Amino acid sequence: MQYRTVPKNGDELSALGFGAMRLPTRFGRVDEARAIRQIRSAIDSGVNYLDTAYPYHNGESEKILGKTLRDGYRERVKIADKLPHWAVKAREDMDRILDLQLRRLETDCIDYYLLQSLDAKSWQKLIKLDVFAFLEAARDAGKIGNIGFSFHGDRKTFREIVDAYDWTFCQIQYNFLDEENQAGREGLEYAAAKNIAVMIMEPLRGGMLAAGLPKDVQAIYDASGIARSPAEWALRWIWDHPEVTVVxxxxxxxxxxxxxxxxxxxxxxxxLSDAEHAVVDAAAASYKSRIRVPCTGCAYCMPCPFGVNIPQCFHFYNQYYMAGNRMLTRGFYIAQVIGFDDHPANAAFCRNCGRCVAACPQGIAIPEELQKVSRDLDGWQTKLMKPLVKMMMTRQQKEE
Structure with missing residues (x-):
């Protein structure tokens, strides 16, 4: 196993982390016995960083990790878990959620604790709720170890968050299609320059870079003469970055x-050799030829006076048409753009004021494109799907 060092604490973490968001299922529920075997096998092979979150598998992910780490396995790994901002309405919610997570995980301390899925809106919400007082009190009490955040916003907000606190680590979405989306390469390098460990999520874009490839992308890999799966190509590209700590x-x-x-x-x-980089570049270009809106996620168009998260709307619209599971993309659009509070940020709220057009360095006709986003992602399918996504994100588990 390859290990990489966390700059601020010296921890040697496996460059491959086990994400417990998509555990094996059977008859609609997590196949607990198989999941435990898989995770323990990975630990026996050297994986020592396990990532879970409060809503994963409706709370079952945390419970299964707790069971997995019995019999001496807990001492061999670092656990990462997250505070879900959408479930927090007051400071006491933070303490309640953390205590529940500790019980589910059967541990006294979560080694790496993140503020989950931050963007500009959720960041300001948590600041107003004095989240740092909570984090530091929990750390002083020994309930959490290292403090970090995961991110799904624009690069401007990412820099603001990085500069706001002495973070040990952060978690960003990054792959060869997302160099310019969300935090992107700029964010990766910015965080690393401040000695913040960077954990990478969605290295395969929810599986779209590993299976069900467009024929022309598969042909590019086949023509390389290198016997390598699409997943291996994508993962090697990320690990090639020295700024990356864990994938x-x-x-x-x-x-x-x-x-x-x-x-x-x-x-x-x-x-990776220059020739191998050229293969990945060609695959990326083939995917990107399907992009509908040439948005780079710079966020110069923000804030929208009507609350639309323009970069995120375009991100999911492009992903919807590039490849992969459209239902999954719609689900993420619901969770990350529409949301479940009183401040939705989806494309339907555009009022064609034109302010964003003047600010866009790409010259995108933003209101016109947002109409297309709304047509495809704000319709009846989304309305039917929203209650299910909300249930999956916020459903509480009865604890003994």
Whole structure:
């Protein structure tokens, strides 16, 4: 196993982390016995960073990790867990959620604790609720170790958050299609320059970079003459970055786990040749040819006076048409753009004021494009799906 160092505490973490968001299921529920075998097998192979969150599998992910880490496994790993901002209405909610997470995980301390899925709106909400007082009190009490955040916003907000606190680590979405989306390469390098460890989520874009590839993308890989799966190409590209500390993979298949572990062993920073980079660049170009709106996520168009999260709307609209699972993309659009509070940020709220057009360095006709986003992502399918997504995000588990 390859290990990389967290700059601010010296922890040696496996460059491959086990993401517990997509555990194996059977008859609609997590296959607990299989999940435990898989995670323990990964730990036995050297994986020592496990990532979960309050809503994953409706709370079952945390519980299963707790069971997995019995019998001496807890001492061999670092646990990462997250505070879900959408479930927090007051300071006491933070303490209640953390205590529930500790019980589910059967541990006294969560090693790496994140503010989950921050963007400009959720960041300001947590600041107003004095989240740092909560985090530091929890750390002083020994309930959490290292403080970080995960991010799904624009690069301007990312810099603001990075500069606001002495974070140990952060977690960003990054892959060869997302160099300019959300935090992007700029954010990766900015955080690393401040000695913040960077954990990577969605390295395979929810699986779209690993399976069900467009024929022309598969042809590019086949023509390379290198016997390598699409997943391996995508993961090696990320591990090639020296700024990356851990790459999280939501693994639920034994063969995929073995392949990822094998790949990680020699996917060192700077190990990709120029020719291999050219292959990935060609695959990325093929995917990007399907992009509907050339938005770079710079957020110069923000804030929208009517509350629309313009970069996020375009991000999910592009993803909807590039490839992959459209239902999954719609679900993320609901969770991250529409939301479940009184301040939705979806495309339907555009009022064609034109302020964003003047600010856009790409010259995008933003109101016209937002109408297209709303047509495809704000319709009846989304309205029917929203209650299900909300249930999955906020459903409380009865604790003994």
């Amino acid at each position: 999280l993979s939501g693994m639920n298949d034994e063969a995929h786990i073995a392949e990822n572990i094998r790949t990680c062993e020699d996917a060192l920073p700077g190990s």
